[in-house]
Amino acid sequence: MTKNKENNTEALILDAAKDIFQHKGMEGARMQEIADKAGINKAMLHYYYRSKQKLFEAVFKSAINLMAPKVVEIINTEEHLFDKIRNFTDKYITFISKHSYIPLFIINELRRNPEILKTTLDHNFDVSVRDKLREEIAILIQNKEIKPISAEQLFLDVISLCVFPIITKPLMTVILDKNNKQYDEIITQRKKYVADFIINAIKY
Amino acid sequence: MTKNKENNTEALILDAAKDIFQHKGMEGARMQEIADKAGINKAMLHYYYRSKQKLFEAVFKSAINLMAPKVVEIINTEEHLFDKIRNFTDKYITFISKHSYIPLFIINELRRNPEILKTTLDHNFDVSVRDKLREEIAILIQNKEIKPISAEQLFLDVISLCVFPIITKPLMTVILDKNNKQYDEIITQRKKYVADFIINAIKY
DNA sequence: GTCTATAATTTGATAGAC
């Protein structure tokens, strides 16, 4: 069937493009390299995606749509905040470790083009999710379960502690004088460590 | 004097190259753009630095030599750990805010070329600094002033909480629904907030 | 839909005059 073949090649190209773009960025990536990785001809990239820019945008959207739901998913559960934190740090560190190139890819592209998110993220991360977290925190503060902190700062803390040590692995292995395996073990330990750290920091 | 003129043009080129490379990366930067910014001819870049790669390396070394001493400086004081943390987070967030493009520049280049640090950083961040921090933490644990934590994890915590929210500003303004000014205010508040957060997390 | 061949442009680098 023609339709299957179309989808197959198109998906093949996108997979190859993800790999190359996410590792080398927009400027560092070469269309020829993507074609080679996909095992097809360079002309096909233009047949399906018209230009390098359009292909890149498809990859970027795919990256955003992979990452954003993971954050929302856990915030939207009905657990106690402390359980949310434990769940999130564990799952998110595992997830980011598997896709360690994606956060940097997103951060970099956003610096090049700060507008690109406005057409992509708004639907995933809408007002209700933010408000829900703010309310939950407000109640816990009232009940004196946690210290008076802002939801924004806590959100930044959680994401920072999970993501930054993973994306800076090449730097941190040198600074901390660890080999790859030793550093991976440090990251594994963080799955539990970070949750305890945060909860100790905010609880009364 | 000829010598002055030499240094002047050379420095002019390096300044322009810092600006362009640190914002656009190795592949995104254009020699022509650097020449324009320096107000001189493109041929001059090659006269002083021979190739794009060599010019880039000069910029990278300059970035490392700007960042690394700041970390060592504060760790090497004789203050109590809690004061070190307060001092460091305050000064480091201020410093990184002023040079917000440099951390990402270093992280990205290290991913492209993980070997480059071995000839640059080793002298700045040597064994004695690491050992000193480890010892100090060991003593505080023994004295039951802080919970039993590893120096490596604490180091990662401190750097992550300071740097990540700054380099992800374009992403976080959208997620948290803040404008530039509001987000800068959040970062300013972190100068005190982060220290309290960390100390609460580790103290008995 | 897929391929080969090639056009069109960009860009790092150099030659050579002053």
Add this chain to the structure above:
DNA sequence: GTCTATCAAATTATAGAC
């Protein structure tokens, strides 16, 4: 040391056969 002019290579994009 500095400039103009130009080369040579790389790279995106397209034309056209099958």
